[in-house]
Amino acid sequence: xxxxxxxxxxxxxxxxxxxxxxxxxxxxxxxxxxxxxxxxxxxxxxxxxxxxxxxxxxxxxxxxxxxxxxxxxxxxxxxxxxxxxxxxxxxxxxxxxxxxxxxxxxxxxxxxxxxxxxxxxxxxxxxxxxxxxxxxxxxxxxxxxxxxxxxxxxxxxxxxxxxxxxxxxxxxxxxxxxxxxxxxxxxxxxxxxxxxxxxxx
Numbered sequence: 001x002x003x004x005x006x007x008x009x010x011x012x013x014x015x016x017x018x019x020x021x022x023x024x025x026x027x028x029x030x031x032x033x034x035x036x037x038x039x040x041x042x043x044x045x046x047x048x049x050x051x052x053x054x055x056x057x058x059x060x061x062x063x064x065x066x067x068x069x070x071x072x073x074x075x076x077x078x079x080x081x082x083x084x085x086x087x088x089x090x091x092x093x094x095x096x097x098x099x100x101x102x103x104x105x106x107x108x109x110x111x112x113x114x115x116x117x118x119x120x121x122x123x124x125x126x127x128x129x130x131x132x133x134x135x136x137x138x139x140x141x142x143x144x145x146x147x148x149x150x151x152x153x154x155x156x157x158x159x160x161x162x163x164x165x166x167x168x169x170x171x172x173x174x175x176x177x178x179x180x181x182x183x184x185x186x187x188x189x190x191x192x193x194x195x196x197x198x199x200x201x
Contacts, residue, residue, distance in 0.1 A: 002137045003178045003187055003199055004125070005042070006151070007063075008144045008165055009055040010174030010193075016087040021078075025058040032174050033059055036193040037066040043137060045069050049128055050141040051077040060141040069139075076124035079143035080117040084110025100145070101161035114159050118149035125150060134181040144173050148190075154179040155186035165190045 010029030025033065048069045050060035060071045080100065082088075088096060096108050104114035112120075125140070132138060144165045152159050161167060169175040169190035176196045178187040187199060 002135055002181045004129075004138050004140060004181055005176060005178050006140045006142060006147050007059060007193065008142060008147050008173045008175050008190075009059045010170075011172040012055045014087075020082070020087060021053045023053075023055050025055055029172060029174060030058065030062065032193060033062045036174075036196075037063050040066075041196065041198045042067050042139060046137055046139055047072065047132070048139045048141060049074060049077065051075075051079070051143060053078055053143070056141045056143065060139075063139060063141065072128075074124055074128070076120055077140065077142050078146070080114070080145050080149075081112035097145075097164075098161060101159060101164065104159045114149060117146050118153060118159065121146045121150050122153050129181060132181075138181070144175070147175075147177070151177050151179075151186060151190070154184060155189075170194075 009025065010032050011026045012023040013026050015023060042063065044067050046067050046069050048060050048064055048071045050056045050071055050073045052073045052075045057073065063069065064071050096111060099108040100111060100114050107113050148164045149159060152163050157163060165173065165175040170192040174193045175190045176193055177190050178199055179185060180187055
């Protein structure tokens with residue numbers, strides 16, 4: 001059974017002076033990603049799809065260096081659009097995230113709603129799979145927020161903050177869930193990359 005492996009980028013270097021989309025992985029969490037790929041859990045030349053945001057591309061390049069894979073970047077795999085506020089300090093950011101999950105159809109401060117972001121990423125993955133041989137696995141390098149929305153869709157679960165990676169796995173990101181390519185069903189929940197051992201097929 002072939003699967004889609006969704007990997008959220010781990011922690012970044014936070015720099016309020018540059019756009020969030022250009023933030024890079026931190027040195028510590030780059031090492032987490034390197035340790036993950038060193039365990040050889042991913043097939044050689046496995047196709048890698050990535051958000052166009054730098055932190056996701058950093059992760060994709062780390063994986064592709066080990067697997068010798070092609071990277072296909074797609075803007076529609078990006079995190080929920082928060083450009084209306086830009087960088088927020090931790091406390092107001094947490095307030096916005098809570099509202100984002102609790103009120104999927106409502107925007108807070110101009111943010112893309114959870115409902116709209118879910119429609120976008122589900123459509124993006126559907127388009128990817130229509131052009132892919134679903135007998136072969138894929139990797140998606142993306143973000144925790146929209147990743148949770150995709151996971152909820154695959155698992156036929158309601159959108160809720162309790163489904164978010166920071167609630168169920170590593171709070172700094174760098175988490176994985178997997179889904180069946182053929183049946184579009186969730187195979188495993190958010191799991192820290194350090195603990196993920198692959199799937200028995």
